[in-house]
Amino acid sequence: MDTLVGLLPIIAIALVFWLLIIRPQMRRQRELVQMQSAISAGDEVLLSSGVFGTIAAIEDTHLMVTIAPGVEIKVARGAVAQILRDEPAPELGEQRDAEATDAPDTDTEER
Incomplete structure (x- = not known):
């Protein structure tokens, strides 16, 4: 019984x-x-090395990825880190404009 109680914290951990x-x-x-x-084929992907490309052909263990017009590389299937979706990203200028207009005017002192 004592050994079971002694093992209980180890089991819990x-x-x-x-x-x-x-x-x-x-x-x-x-x-x-x-x-x-x-x-x-045709999916836009991000490889684990940070290279963006489009899948040109799929084979058993590897893929042919187009990274520039006329440039294809052969990569392992496991090198694909993310499939990119067509979601519009907010423009940096738009984000700054929204932050600037949302901020209250804290400078109330006259100069």
């Missing part, structure tokens, strides 16, 4: 470690594999 570290990492890995298996 192992359970917390599994819940907070191992389980989320397994979920992220599963999502990455699903994303990489869903790649199709």
